[in-house]
Amino acid sequence: MGLVEAIIVAVLAASTPLLLAAAGELVVERAGVLNLGVEGMMIMGAACGFAGAHLTGSTFVGALAGIAAGAAMAAIFAALTLGLAVNQVATGLALTILGVGLSGLIGAGFVGERITPAGTLHIPVLTDLPFVGRILFGADAFVYVSIALVLTIWWFLYGTRAGLVLRAIGDNHASAHALGYPVLRNRALAVLFGGGCAGLGGAYLPLAYTPFFIPGMTAGRGWIALALVVFASWLPGRLVIGAYLFGAVTILQLHAQGAGFGIPSQLMSSLPYLATVIVLVVISRARATAGAAAPASLGLAFVPDR
Numbered sequence: 001m002g003l004v005e006a007i008i009v010a011v012l013a014a015s016t017p018l019l020l021a022a023a024g025e026l027v028v029e030r031a032g033v034l035n036l037g038v039e040g041m042m043i044m045g046a047a048c049g050f051a052g053a054h055l056t057g058s059t060f061v062g063a064l065a066g067i068a069a070g071a072a073m074a075a076i077f078a079a080l081t082l083g084l085a086v087n088q089v090a091t092g093l094a095l096t097i098l099g100v101g102l103s104g105l106i107g108a109g110f111v112g113e114r115i116t117p118a119g120t121l122h123i124p125v126l127t128d129l130p131f132v133g134r135i136l137f138g139a140d141a142f143v144y145v146s147i148a149l150v151l152t153i154w155w156f157l158y159g160t161r162a163g164l165v166l167r168a169i170g171d172n173h174a175s176a177h178a179l180g181y182p183v184l185r186n187r188a189l190a191v192l193f194g195g196g197c198a199g200l201g202g203a204y205l206p207l208a209y210t211p212f213f214i215p216g217m218t219a220g221r222g223w224i225a226l227a228l229v230v231f232a233s234w235l236p237g238r239l240v241i242g243a244y245l246f247g248a249v250t251i252l253q254l255h256a257q258g259a260g261f262g263i264p265s266q267l268m269s270s271l272p273y274l275a276t277v278i279v280l281v282v283i284s285r286a287r288a289t290a291g292a293a294a295p296a297s298l299g300l301a302f303v304p305d306r
Contacts, residue, residue, distance in 0.1 A: 012135070017204045017221055018246055019146040019244075021197060022226075026234060042199070050213040063207060065203070108215075
């Protein structure tokens with residue numbers, strides 16, 4: 001495998017957990033909810049996913065366990081913020097702290113254990129094609145699932161009536177409620193979906209990226225996923241670009257250090273966040289000029305359901 005090909009394959013792998021978690025959070029925020037507990041849901045997905053795969057010997061079971069763990073954490077968030085009208089920001093931060101601690105407890109007995117990582121796709125002739133074969137037809141299943149997930153979300157949001165209703169709830173929950181749409185129910189389903197995606201993104205790390213579990217192995221990827229949603233302006237297509245940009249910076253900084261360029265890794269790591277800030281400024285100025293409202297109200301107030 002050539003150097004460029006190896007770098008691209010590594011970028012795909014590094015970007016996949018970000019894309020999975022960010023795709024779920026995009027749906028959550030489109031529904032008008034802000035869940036800052038993505039990091040906690042991801043690390044819980046990593047711990048439960050590895051535990052499930054280690055105990056059963058099945059990567060698929062591990063992935064399901066990761067999804068279930070993320071969804072369970074999201075259910076706690078939904079019960080508190082949508083059911084009891086607790087502040088969303090405080091609840092999300094508490095959920096992250098809970099997830100980090102609980103994942104350490106669950107994964108304590110599995111530290112140092114290893115599993116067989118998820119296999120990669122191999123299609124005769126196609127996978128063996130020079131350069132593009134390994135990139136397009138030789139990745140693991142999670143990579144293809146992440147792309148399919150984004151395409152499905154794009155179709156759901158812009159091609160279905162349910163997606164239109166979800167976006168309407170996010171844009172103006174009071175008007176949507178007045179029209180008879182079940183605001184709380186739709187938001188709860190969106191939160192559960194986002195939690196499942198975050199859990200799957202976390203499970204990817206020990207199931208395919210590195211075939212072992214260590215406490216805190218998500219290393220802030222949940223926060224990066226949150227930044228990605230803003231970077232993408234809540235649009236699925238831009239989300240893919242942003243995820244691969246973040247993944248590319250992560251991998252390229254390692255190669256830059258290995259090549260002896262002398263560029264501080266901290267500077268390289270800060271570039272995606274700097275780009276996010278710039279995009280936020282541009283978006284804010286554009287909206288101020290056009291007088292447009294934000295794409296998601298991130299409604300922090302209790303909305304009665306019916």
